[in-house]
Amino acid sequence: MSVVFAGVCSHAPGITGRTARADPKARQILFDSFARMRDALEVTSPDALIVIAAEHFANFFMNNMPAYCVGMADEYEGPIEDPDWLGIPRTLIPGNAGLSRRLIERVIQRVDVAYAEEWKFDHGIMVPLHFLTPRYDLDIVPVNINCQGPPLTPLHRAYEFGRALRIACDEVPERIAIVGTGGISHWPATPNSGKINEEWDKQFLDRFVRNDREALLSYSDQETYRDAGQGGFEIRTYIALAGAVEGSTGELLCYEPIPIYAVGCTVAVMKVYAAGPITPAT
Amino acid sequence: MSLYYVQKLMYELNRDSRMRKRIDDDLDEVLAQFRLTEEEKSALREPDIGKLYVMGVNGQILMHFAALHGFSWDEYIAAMREGVSRYGPVKSGFYATVDDGEGGAV
Numbered sequence: 001m002s003v004v005f006a007g008v009c010s011h012a013p014g015i016t017g018r019t020a021r022a023d024p025k026a027r028q029i030l031f032d033s034f035a036r037m038r039d040a041l042e043v044t045s046p047d048a049l050i051v052i053a054a055e056h057f058a059n060f061f062m063n064n065m066p067a068y069c070v071g072m073a074d075e076y077e078g079p080i081e082d083p084d085w086l087g088i089p090r091t092l093i094p095g096n097a098g099l100s101r102r103l104i105e106r107v108i109q110r111v112d113v114a115y116a117e118e119w120k121f122d123h124g125i126m127v128p129l130h131f132l133t134p135r136y137d138l139d140i141v142p143v144n145i146n147c148q149g150p151p152l153t154p155l156h157r158a159y160e161f162g163r164a165l166r167i168a169c170d171e172v173p174e175r176i177a178i179v180g181t182g183g184i185s186h187w188p189a190t191p192n193s194g195k196i197n198e199e200w201d202k203q204f205l206d207r208f209v210r211n212d213r214e215a216l217l218s219y220s221d222q223e224t225y226r227d228a229g230q231g232g233f234e235i236r237t238y239i240a241l242a243g244a245v246e247g248s249t250g251e252l253l254c255y256e257p258i259p260i261y262a263v264g265c266t267v268a269v270m271k272v273y274a275a276g277p278i279t280p281a282t
Numbered sequence: 283m284s285l286y287y288v289q290k291l292m293y294e295l296n297r298d299s300r301m302r303k304r305i306d307d308d309l310d311e312v313l314a315q316f317r318l319t320e321e322e323k324s325a326l327r328e329p330d331i332g333k334l335y336v337m338g339v340n341g342q343i344l345m346h347f348a349a350l351h352g353f354s355w356d357e358y359i360a361a362m363r364e365g366v367s368r369y370g371p372v373k374s375g376f377y378a379t380v381d382d383g384e385g386g387a388v
Contacts, residue, residue, distance in 0.1 A: 014355075017355075018355060056342035056343075057289075057293050057296070057340065057342055057343050058296070058297065059297075061289075061290060061293045062286065062289075062290075063290070080296065080297065081296075081349075082346075082349055082350070085346075085349045120297065148340065148342060149340075150376070187380065187385070188341065188342070188345075189340075189341025189342055189344065189345045189377060190341055190362065190377050190378070190379055190380075190386075191359060191362045191363045191366065191379045191383035192379060192380055192381070192383055192384065192385055192386050193359060193386055193387065194385050194386045194387025194388075195380075195381075195384060195385025195386060196385065225376065229380070230341075230376040230377060259385065259387035260387045262387070
């Protein structure tokens with residue numbers, strides 16, 4: 001089949017861990033937008049959901065850090081964090097090792113991807129799932145892009161990784177949904193936690209919903225660090241998602257800067273039906 | 283300076299409930315398994331969240347170490363601020379404080 005749904009959202013742990021402390025109006029807009037994203041996802045009846053995430057040292061450390069990794073298990077667990085701290089109970093999450101394996105076999109034709117048969121989800125995946133598949137009844141294929149331990153994969157490779165993922169999805173029979181989750185500008189886990197560069201975020205999101213490859217790939221890491229903080233390195237997840245739906249534009253459902261959640265809270269959905277199958281990278 | 287091992291200890295602690303129990307039972311035995319300086323051991327024992335932050339421990343790892351030791355969100359942010367005022371700017375990594383901590387929500 002192919003990709004039947006694609007979107008991006010924030011995953012900040014404050015969204016579930018410090019829910020009550022946000023401005024109620026902004027929070028409502030965010031939560032309503034997550035609900036709209038969930039509705040849009042469910043209406044496509046996906047067989048599996050790929051989550052392109054940027055984890056935070058839950059599974060991978062600097063002793064052995066893959067640039068890209070795809071989970072290949074029938075079951076995952078999460079959250080790795082204290083459930084009370086995150087506001088999400090610990091649970092088992094279904095996977096599909098067979099589907100993962102078929103996707104990996106295809107992605108690896110174009111990108112040297114690592115795989116993992118064990119994976120503990122951190123907030124980077126649990127927060128999106130909490131809103132999008134709260135019954136944990138959809139098979140998840142976790143994907144990680146290293147955005148924490150430099151050297152980091154360059155942006156153009158993240159885009160190509162997304163394209164490779166899309167080609168793989170086109171070659172398997174399942175109906176696949178893909179969600180990218182990360183950033184955008186933020187300075188989490190520093191005294192600046194709560195600082196948000198709205199102007200930068202809005203420019204990035206404009207480039208993202210237009211799926212303007214050239215503009216999306218034009219950021220240097222030095223510029224991103226200066227303007228969007230170390231959390232801004234997570235734009236790789238959005239860029240991979242853009243690559244997965246190359247040729248499709250999107251709709252921004254929510255952008256609400258919520259300092260106590262430490263990020264400009266974002267929800268966007270891409271119009272994947274508009275796009276035909278993309279041509280393989282040469 | 284063995285920042286790598288300070289972070290590795292915390293990484294393992296964050297992943298492994300048995301390891302968390304071991305530090306409750308015998309912290310020194312756990313510390314002895316990592317190549318750490320006396321200053322690092324002391325910062326981990328206390329724990330001095332501000333000093334660990336200034337040493338350059340990745341914020342995503344330190345955030346959970348602080349929570350494990352009972353720091354509320356606001357106390358954790360305050361501990362990092364205090365660390366910077368006491369020990370100076372962050373020495374390593376990319377979780378530095380910028381613009382004097384501007385925009386921080388506490």
